[in-house]
Amino acid sequence: MTIYTGTIVDTPGDPFHGDPAGALRQDEALLVTDGVIAARGSLAALRAAHPGEPVTRLDGGLLVPGFVDAHVHYPQIRAIGGLGLPLLDWLEQCALPEEAKLADPAYARAVAAEFLDNLIAAGTTSALVFGSHFAPAMDELFTAAEQRGLNMTSGLVLSDRILRPDLLNSPETALADSADLILRWHDRGRLRYAVTPRFSLSASDEMLDACAQLLGKGVWFTSHINENLAEIATVAGLFPAAQHYLDTYRRHELVTPRSVFAHNVHPDDAELTLLAEHGAAVAHCPTSNSALGSGLFPLRRHVERGVRVALGSDVGAGAGLFLPSEALQAYFMQQLLGPAGLPLTPVHLLYLATRAGARALGLDERVGDFAVGKDFDAVWLRPADGSTLAVNLRHARDTTDALARIFTLATPADVAAVWLRGVRAQSV
Numbered sequence: 001m002t003i004y005t006g007t008i009v010d011t012p013g014d015p016f017h018g019d020p021a022g023a024l025r026q027d028e029a030l031l032v033t034d035g036v037i038a039a040r041g042s043l044a045a046l047r048a049a050h051p052g053e054p055v056t057r058l059d060g061g062l063l064v065p066g067f068v069d070a071h072v073h074y075p076q077i078r079a080i081g082g083l084g085l086p087l088l089d090w091l092e093q094c095a096l097p098e099e100a101k102l103a104d105p106a107y108a109r110a111v112a113a114e115f116l117d118n119l120i121a122a123g124t125t126s127a128l129v130f131g132s133h134f135a136p137a138m139d140e141l142f143t144a145a146e147q148r149g150l151n152m153t154s155g156l157v158l159s160d161r162i163l164r165p166d167l168l169n170s171p172e173t174a175l176a177d178s179a180d181l182i183l184r185w186h187d188r189g190r191l192r193y194a195v196t197p198r199f200s201l202s203a204s205d206e207m208l209d210a211c212a213q214l215l216g217k218g219v220w221f222t223s224h225i226n227e228n229l230a231e232i233a234t235v236a237g238l239f240p241a242a243q244h245y246l247d248t249y250r251r252h253e254l255v256t257p258r259s260v261f262a263h264n265v266h267p268d269d270a271e272l273t274l275l276a277e278h279g280a281a282v283a284h285c286p287t288s289n290s291a292l293g294s295g296l297f298p299l300r301r302h303v304e305r306g307v308r309v310a311l312g313s314d315v316g317a318g319a320g321l322f323l324p325s326e327a328l329q330a331y332f333m334q335q336l337l338g339p340a341g342l343p344l345t346p347v348h349l350l351y352l353a354t355r356a357g358a359r360a361l362g363l364d365e366r367v368g369d370f371a372v373g374k375d376f377d378a379v380w381l382r383p384a385d386g387s388t389l390a391v392n393l394r395h396a397r398d399t400t401d402a403l404a405r406i407f408t409l410a411t412p413a414d415v416a417a418v419w420l421r422g423v424r425a426q427s428v
């Protein structure tokens with residue numbers, strides 16, 4: 001047992017429905033037993049109830065729930081910074097040549113370690129990870145994630161057309177390799193499996209049928225949608241009978257409460273209605289959308305239609321693994337949208353970086369806030385003395401104001417410690 005004490009902040013409520021301020025909660029201490037939060041309250045009360053238990057003091061800064069990244073690419077950790085290209089050119093010139101190198105398991109092992117250590121050092125404790133096109137590279141990722149205690153959902157990336165030939169697999173191979181990976185890794189500790197066609201642009205109807213068969217095994221589903229206008233036009237040409245981009249997945253029953261679609265920058269109203277009806281979630285990736293010039297995410301339309309939205313870093317198109325930077329960019333984009341935008345408060349930003357992701361990934365019974373009974377996945381954000389953030393935190397009026405300053409100024413250098421189910425990460 002350990003008692004942690006500091007300024008402990010989480011968002012058990014939903015700031016998109018009701019008063020945003022009412023979604024925020026603050027406490028002084030948490031009691032953690034075997035990695036799970038057993039009690040919360042004042043330090044005096046927890047010490048009185050549990051005398052003799054060790055107390056870890058987290059003085060300065062804030063303790064918040066571990067971040068949940070709903071869309072990030074493991075094979076792209078070495079491919080960040082390819083500026084100046086739209087999506088399809090960026091894929092061809094920056095991302096896919098690097099992804100092809102993961103055919104070598106030793107290369108994949110090194111990339112998996114770099115990816116996961118940096119993800120955790122950025123405060124992310126749960127993630128829906130877009131995998132590799134190579135099954136041995138997925139074994140490397142799952143093995144490394146298990147060693148580190150990351151709460152991870154991931155899967156083999158499937159494509160059978162248009163991409164460079166060394167990244168393609170047939171629907172038959174996709175079925176066999178995925179079934180094998182599901183057997184070994186799905187629901188093993190904190191790991192889960194997600195069926196992952198890259199996007200319907202590179203997946204034929206036969207491949208999407210194979211995905212539907214795999215989804216029948218009770219696993220998760222993720223892919224890309226409506227990111228870029230040239231991509232959308234290509235998909236429309238490839239599926240002339242589809243009503244819209246989402247229909248290319250819906251026709252194969254891939255739009256479900258266990259489905260997470262990345263981007264959705266350019267949806268039509270029918271797609272938003274379908275996503276809401278089927279309970280599927282969207283991963284909004286603001287720095288990626290900005291870097292690739294993909295567009296300004298219509299958050300208000302998603303929220304008003306009842307579509308769940310989480311945040312993704314989308315590394316390597318995104319500008320880094322630090323979810324608070326994605327939250328800040330999401331705020332910027334809603335400001336830039338003017339009257340069509342949805343103004344975000346600091347409470348919205350904390351919610352988007354934590355509980356919204358847990359809900360999108362169906363993990364909200366286990367993580368995303370500091371309720372009693374949930375896993376102690378936590379990030380201690382404490383800036384170095386004298387830094388601009390430290391100066392600003394000293395002058396914050398209240399906790400909400402402190403959150404605003406953290407989301408504006410914090411970087412991964414301000415992550416002082418990370419806990420994964422009660423175990424302090426060594427890589428931070």
Ligand SMILES: [Zn+2]
Pocket residue numbers: 071073130224262314
């Ligand atoms: Zn992506």
